[in-house]
Amino acid sequence: MATLKITQIKSGFGNKQNQQDTLRTLGLKRIGAIVERTDTPEVRGMVRTVAHLVSVEEVN
Numbered sequence: 001m002a003t004l005k006i007t008q009i010k011s012g013f014g015n016k017q018n019q020q021d022t023l024r025t026l027g028l029k030r031i032g033a034i035v036e037r038t039d040t041p042e043v044r045g046m047v048r049t050v051a052h053l054v055s056v057e058e059v060n
Contacts, residue, residue, distance in 0.1 A: 002039040004047070005057045008032065012053060022049045 008028040012020040026046055027035040036059065037043045047056055 003036050003059045004039050004043060005034060005036050005059050006047060007034045007055045007057075008053060009055050010053045012050070015053070019050050019053070022046050023053065026050075026054075028054070 006026060006028065008023065008031055011031055012023045012028075023029075026037065026043075027033075039058070047054060
């Protein structure tokens with residue numbers, strides 16, 4: 001199964017509470033933090049919610 005490498009590139013401070021909560025749920029706590037998550041529809045939805053705050057790469 002594919003994996004997504006998610007990097008936080010902007011702060012969640014000052015954004016809507018659901019976007020801040022989504023960053024925490026993904027495991028991102030600070031700018032430059034990197035997490036790897038399996039590519040599921042749930043994770044894709046969370047990434048879509050905070051797309052302006054993160055960058056995403058597919059890892060095989």
